[in-house]
Amino acid sequence: MKRINKVVLIAFVLAISLNFINIASAETDQTKDVNVPLRIICEAEGAKITCNPQNISVSKGTNLLTVKVGSTEVSINGKTVTLESKIQVVNNRVMVPMSLINKAFGMNLTTEDIIKAIAVKYMDLIRQGNISDCSMLYSSYLCQDITPDLVKALGTGLSSFGELKLGSVEFDKNALHESVILSYNSVLIGPFKYIIRFDSKLQIDDFMMDIVPTVPYMAPGYDDSTKYTEKAVIIGDGKWKLPGILTMPKGDGPFPVVVLVHGSGANDMDESVGALKPFRDIAVGLASKNIAVLRYNKRTFEHNASVGVTNKFTVKEETVDDAITAVNYLNTVQGIDKSRIFVIGHSQGAMLMPKIIKADKTGAIKGAVMMSGNSRPLQDVIIDQYQYFYKLNQMTKAQLDFYVSQYSMINDPSFSADNPPKGYALGNKYWWADLKTYNQIEAAKDITTPLLIMQGARDYQVSAEKDFQGWKDALSDKSNVTFKLYPKLNHMYTEGEGEMSTNLEYYNPANIPSYVIDDISQWIGSVK
Numbered sequence: 001m002k003r004i005n006k007v008v009l010i011a012f013v014l015a016i017s018l019n020f021i022n023i024a025s026a027e028t029d030q031t032k033d034v035n036v037p038l039r040i041i042c043e044a045e046g047a048k049i050t051c052n053p054q055n056i057s058v059s060k061g062t063n064l065l066t067v068k069v070g071s072t073e074v075s076i077n078g079k080t081v082t083l084e085s086k087i088q089v090v091n092n093r094v095m096v097p098m099s100l101i102n103k104a105f106g107m108n109l110t111t112e113d114i115i116k117a118i119a120v121k122y123m124d125l126i127r128q129g130n131i132s133d134c135s136m137l138y139s140s141y142l143c144q145d146i147t148p149d150l151v152k153a154l155g156t157g158l159s160s161f162g163e164l165k166l167g168s169v170e171f172d173k174n175a176l177h178e179s180v181i182l183s184y185n186s187v188l189i190g191p192f193k194y195i196i197r198f199d200s201k202l203q204i205d206d207f208m209m210d211i212v213p214t215v216p217y218m219a220p221g222y223d224d225s226t227k228y229t230e231k232a233v234i235i236g237d238g239k240w241k242l243p244g245i246l247t248m249p250k251g252d253g254p255f256p257v258v259v260l261v262h263g264s265g266a267n268d269m270d271e272s273v274g275a276l277k278p279f280r281d282i283a284v285g286l287a288s289k290n291i292a293v294l295r296y297n298k299r300t301f302e303h304n305a306s307v308g309v310t311n312k313f314t315v316k317e318e319t320v321d322d323a324i325t326a327v328n329y330l331n332t333v334q335g336i337d338k339s340r341i342f343v344i345g346h347s348q349g350a351m352l353m354p355k356i357i358k359a360d361k362t363g364a365i366k367g368a369v370m371m372s373g374n375s376r377p378l379q380d381v382i383i384d385q386y387q388y389f390y391k392l393n394q395m396t397k398a399q400l401d402f403y404v405s406q407y408s409m410i411n412d413p414s415f416s417a418d419n420p421p422k423g424y425a426l427g428n429k430y431w432w433a434d435l436k437t438y439n440q441i442e443a444a445k446d447i448t449t450p451l452l453i454m455q456g457a458r459d460y461q462v463s464a465e466k467d468f469q470g471w472k473d474a475l476s477d478k479s480n481v482t483f484k485l486y487p488k489l490n491h492m493y494t495e496g497e498g499e500m501s502t503n504l505e506y507y508n509p510a511n512i513p514s515y516v517i518d519d520i521s522q523w524i525g526s527v528k
Contacts, residue, residue, distance in 0.1 A: 038058070055067065063104055064076075070087065070088075072087075092136050115180055126155045129152060134151050150309060166182060167183035168182075177243065219511075226250070235294075242302050244326070245296075247284065260346075262348070263349055276506055276511075281511045282512060318431070319348065340527075347372050351378065358447075368452075369451075375468075377436070379410045386403050417432070441470065445475070452523045453481060454484045458488065494510035
C-alpha cells in the first residue's frame, strides 16, 4: 500500500532517502545490570563531570563518584568499591555498570530510563552535526551502513524542519529491540515521531521517521483472549532477523498455521495504519477458530535505516526471503501441523505470492490467500491512486504531473538501474528494475498450490474492476483458484459506504468483519 501527503514530502526534504524500502522472549528484565555511557547518562541526570589524566569525577548534589579507566576500583564519596570487571572504553565512551550510577547517586534507573536518555541526547547530537559522537552510539551492524556523510545528511534534513519541540518520550519493546519513540512538533511540517531502536548492548541499531498519524485501535468483537496465547519470537538470524508474534490456539494441536505477508511500505507486524490493525484482526480471529498465525515486523520497518542505504535491494530481500524464513521457522514449532502451513499476502504481499510460492523449494506452503493483490504493474496502480487523490483534491496538479512523469520512466523500455534517466527520484532504482521483470499473472498460471483470491469492491488502491478482474480473466479456468469479492470492503478490509473508499476511512476505528475471518477459515479447512 502506498501512502501520499506528508510521507511523500518528508522523503524529499531529507537529504538522505531511505529508498523506501531461534525463539526469544519479548520480556526484558528491566532490573538487569548493563554497562551504560557514563557521560550521557550523568549529564541527563544533571550531574557534573570533571576529567583529568588519572580519574573521571562525577558530582551530583553532595555525592561524588570517581572512576578510572582500566581499574576495578571506584570511589563513592571517598569510599573504595570494587567492581566485578574493569571500567572500559567502548566506541570512545567510558562505560560503567548501571548499578554503579544508581548506588553512587541514590537513583533507581532502569534500562528504559537509560535508552530514553541516550535517544534524546542522540537527537540533540545529530541536529548539532556532531557526527563522531552520533556514530559512537551505533551498533556494529548500523556502523556498517551509516557513513559519516549520511549522518551529516540526516542532521541537515532534521535541521531543515526548523525549531523542534519535544513532546512525549515513549518506550516500546519486541523480541529483538527496545525502542524509544520521540514525539516532535515542527512549525514547518507539523507533528512527527522519530523511532530509535536499541540492541541488547543499548547501542542504536536502527531509526526511522514516522509522519503518519495514528488513532486508537479498537479490538474486534471476536477477539476472545481465552481461546489463544501469544508468544514473541524472532525469525531468521544475523543482521536481518525480525521480531514477530506467534498466536496459538489453546489446546493440544497440532494446528494449521498462517504466515501474514505485508503490503508495500514500512509495515509493522499488525500492518497498522490510522486506526486499523488488520493483521492483528486476522491473527486473533483465526486463532479463535483453531488456526495459528505468525506475523512479524517487515524488514523495511524494523531495519528501516539499514534498508534505506542498501544499494541493490529488491522485493526478494524486502518480502520474499522473510516470508520463506517465516514458513521454515514454523517447521520447528511444537503444536504446528507441518503439513498445513498457509500464507496470506495483502496488497504487495498478494502481488508477490506467486514469487513466494515458487521460492518455497521444500513445498511447505499448502495454500495461499491473496488479499487485494494487483494483477497490473505496480507503477500503473500507483498512478491510478495518485489520479484519484487529485480528484479528491488531496494532490495538486503539479504533484500529479511530477509522479506521472516519474512512473513513466519506469515504464520506458530503456529504463536501466545502472543508468537511470535524468531527474529520476523514485528511490531504489534496483528495486524498480527487478519488479519490472516480474509478471505476477504469468507466474501464477503454472502454480498448482490452492489459492484464494479476495478483493474489496470499494478498494481505491487496488481496483476490483481492473486488478481483481485481471486475476479472474487469467485464472478462472484453474481448479485450484477460488475468488471472493466483498461489496462493502475497502483495501484494508473494513466496511464503508459509497461506491469508492478514501484514505480517510482508515482513521475510523473498525475491524475486518467476522465474515471475512469465516471465509478464510472455511477455505483453509477445505484445502486437502
